[in-house]
Amino acid sequence: MNESTEVINASDPPETDVAIVGGGMAGACLALMLSQQCPEITVSLLERQPLPDSNASLTLPSFDTRATAIAAGSLQLFAQLGLWPQLREYAAPIRKVQVSDRGHSLGATLDAKVEAAASFDGMLGAVIENAALGPLLYRALTETDVQVLAPAEVTGVQMLPEGARLSWHSGDKPQQLQAGLLVVADGVGSPLCRQLGIASSEVDYHQQALVTTVGLQRDHGGVAFERFTDSGPMALLPLPHRDGTHRAALVWTCENSDRDALAALSEAEFVQHLQRAFGWRAGRILRAGKLQSYPLKLSLAREQVRRGVALVGNCAHFLHPVAGQGFNLTLRDCDGLVRAIATGRTLADQGTGCGQFRPGELDLLQAYWRERQHDQQLTIGFSDRIPPLFASRNLLISGLRQAGLLGLSLFPPLRAGFARQAAGLAL
Structure with missing residues (x-):
């Protein structure tokens, strides 16, 4: 894995096409899908916790x-x-x-x-x-070109016309990263969503x-x-x-x-x-x-996409577990987002898009959201309504x-x- 330890000049931060914040199962799966289906774009994955040794034996x-x-x-x-x-x-x-x-x-x-x-x-x-799924995903990431930054604590985000600028640190070393698309995948109660002003509706x-x-x-x-x-x-x-x-x-x-x-x-x-x-x-x-x-x-989440930003995983939707649909819905979201990015890249290469390829373009992200709405509504509605239906006497x-x-x-x-x-x- 590529791990960053170098202090970076804040006036000239490195760039990546897609920055994924959150290296849990949602973020890791999205990074793997992007590396396979969109190998021409650069992907960075920032995870708050140190990742397990990919060479360690898997003992469960x-x-x-x-x-x-x-x-x-x-x-x-x-x-x-x-x-x-x-x-x-x-x-x-x-x-x-x-x-x-x-x-x-x-x-x-x-x-x-x-x-x-x-x-x-x-x-x-x-x-x-x-205990097996996580390490196997991280092991697969070592065989890709995904830049994995861990441990990496994101401390701030600034939205710009060309995307998002992330401030983060590893230990006491402040660094920055410029991304065309910021994907938030840091879980329910997302700190990054709070920084971006993205609220959630909750039912206890x-x-x-x-x-x-x-x-x-x-x-x-x-x-x-x-x-x-x-x-x-x-x-x-x-x-x-x-x-x-x-x-x-x-x-x-x-x-x-x-x-x-x-x-x-x-x-x-x-x-x-x-x-x-x-x-x-x-x-x-x-x-x-x-x-x-x-x-x-x-x-x-009351917004799952905005210009330069997309949400996936539990920060987008956290469901009742009885139907076992939360992670599966997340994987379908990740697949839909990757397909939308791949389509946008193809159109840009063919000259039929809006010029230079930008994975954070609002039209691209809104197309992804429209395609995913029906499945999300059905799955979320089912997970929400079934438990009280069967609990009622x-x-x-x-x-x-x-x-x-x-x-x-x-x-x-x-x-x-x-x-x-x-x-x-x-x-």
Whole structure:
């Protein structure tokens, strides 16, 4: 990786076509996509934290690790980047998804063998532990021309007609960087968005996401469970076997008032409580790792593009996790932004654009935003409305959701459309 340690004259800062601030999964994926699809443009990635050693061996714990569900459409994007062969070593395939309402006999099952149009390589998706996904992305970046600046703390931004001028430092060394396009990817509650005056609209769900790894008595068989219970929605996602243990990732959405009581339980008590709440669809639950919790809210930036600026990742939209759509939506946004930049570059080269290529041109970014609006509205609306629908004990609403599950079970076209939307392949 190219790391900057030289003090730069502020009157004549170096230039880059695209500067990405935030080296998490969103920023790293965008940088990789740009390096592959737009190799003629320069890309700089600024990350606040030091990045892990790309040469270090990848050793993963059996328990106490977060994981990400990656839909079939996102797996296609990783395959295009050439990363799927490495990722699949650390991935558990999702071959079926069971959606059910605790206490009711009706449910719906999506099967990769049936929903071939919503699958990738025989999978509806895959679950990859973040402890593997991050290092593999950084390792891939070392094989590109992306300039990685880490640790790099961005302290200020000045918008100019030709783009953005970033002030940043590594240690006590102040530096600057001129970019044609600034991509903000520094997460929910983005400090850079605050500097730019980009506000967000927020909905506090007054809920917590409890996350842990559980051990199962039997093989999960590649089945992911979306289970709606009186104790809150649960997702139980298959993980790769490790150390002879059948494992799954649990995401349990509960009310704030229940979080402390659940966290105070011993492991045996928690497993017993979880078994009662979830039921026996996944068999006996044997153990649970350390419980982590995260407050839940919906956060949407009021602007995702302006001249010289684009937002991607959690600073653009932070979703309820129960449907597992946040990261997948981000990957589709990154792909759309890269395609818009590639198109703008092609038009400029052909002389049919507006002269010199500028990746931060407002027309280019507005075209990207128009193309992404429909998918974002559908995905965000689904992630926002499904949890309260299944949490309600109102008899009328209960009847409506049972009718919805019945429709998914009995009507293949409805089920196929739902599967393609969830897979990110409905566009």
